[in-house]
Amino acid sequence: MTENNHENNDQLGNLFEKASQEEWIPLPGFESRVIARLDREKQSSQIGDIAWRLLPYTIAVSVAVTVLALMSESFEMMYFQLLSDPFTVENLIALL
Amino acid sequence: MSDHPDIKSLVADTINGDQKSFCELMRFHTPMVSATVGRFARNESDREDLAQEVFIRAYKSLRSYKASGSFEGWLRKLTVHTCLDWLRKQKRFQNVPLDESDTLPDSEPDQERNVGSSEALRILHDGMKHLSAEDQTVIVLKELECRSIKEISEITGWSESNVKVRAMRAKDRLRKILIGKGEIK
Numbered sequence: 001m002t003e004n005n006h007e008n009n010d011q012l013g014n015l016f017e018k019a020s021q022e023e024w025i026p027l028p029g030f031e032s033r034v035i036a037r038l039d040r041e042k043q044s045s046q047i048g049d050i051a052w053r054l055l056p057y058t059i060a061v062s063v064a065v066t067v068l069a070l071m072s073e074s075f076e077m078m079y080f081q082l083l084s085d086p087f088t089v090e091n092l093i094a095l096l
Numbered sequence: 097m098s099d100h101p102d103i104k105s106l107v108a109d110t111i112n113g114d115q116k117s118f119c120e121l122m123r124f125h126t127p128m129v130s131a132t133v134g135r136f137a138r139n140e141s142d143r144e145d146l147a148q149e150v151f152i153r154a155y156k157s158l159r160s161y162k163a164s165g166s167f168e169g170w171l172r173k174l175t176v177h178t179c180l181d182w183l184r185k186q187k188r189f190q191n192v193p194l195d196e197s198d199t200l201p202d203s204e205p206d207q208e209r210n211v212g213s214s215e216a217l218r219i220l221h222d223g224m225k226h227l228s229a230e231d232q233t234v235i236v237l238k239e240l241e242c243r244s245i246k247e248i249s250e251i252t253g254w255s256e257s258n259v260k261v262r263a264m265r266a267k268d269r270l271r272k273i274l275i276g277k278g279e280i281k
Contacts, residue, residue, distance in 0.1 A: 030122070
């Protein structure tokens with residue numbers, strides 16, 4: 001190994017040695033902050049869990065409402081009106 | 097450091113939902129976790145976030161801890177893997193190219209430059225951000241935590257020869273970067 005390599009090995013080694021002495025400890029109350037974060041994560045995962053469980057019911061209700069709307073008289077009227085004269089702007093707006 | 101005498105019962109109680117036991121586990125292991133985290137991250141909020149993340153992950157995966165092994169060893173692995181994941185995420189968001197200005201020395205380095213531990217860590221981190229997350233991990237474990245190749249291999253799950261080669265190359269790259277930045281001669 002050349003002298004230069006020795007020198008920058010020493011300098012790098014010196015940096016490593018000094019950096020390894022760096023000590024960090026969290027501010028007081030660390031444990032309670034972790035518990036608080038854990039509680040928040042638990043709550044949000046519970047909300048997500050409830051939403052996920054309710055999803056099939058939400059879909060079922062949406063489908064039922066749509067079916068009922070399709071079957072309603074007013075929709076039927078609009079539908080037949082549209083069939084008889086499908087390309088008028090009023091009919092399209094009314095359907096929307 | 098050996099495990100707390102009641103560590104297994106603390107783990108069991110934590111699994112059963114006792115938060116006091118988990119607090120006790122944290123109190124006992126915070127020095128070890130914070131020492132490692134403090135070498136991977138430099139600013140206070142990153143360190144705090146990382147240390148919290150380690151304990152959150154530990155809490156969530158306590159069931160995977162096998163009581164036959166040392167809890168500290170298990171937690172150390174978890175700490176290093178959490179730091180490695182954090183470094184990977186950092187790399188994804190801030191791709192730091194090693195441009196010409198990085199390789200040109202700002203000034204002639206002092207012959208006997210006297211730096212403190214924080215300054216030394218800053219210099220190393222500034223150089224290490226140009227390395228991959230894996231190379232940074234090997235440097236922290238080998239050079240700053242003074243761990244053996246075997247230990248690093250056990251912690252990271254990489255083969256010993258992989259660790260050896262990676263450590264050598266990473267150190268070499270870091271040296272070149274620091275010479276380029278004028279931090280060392």
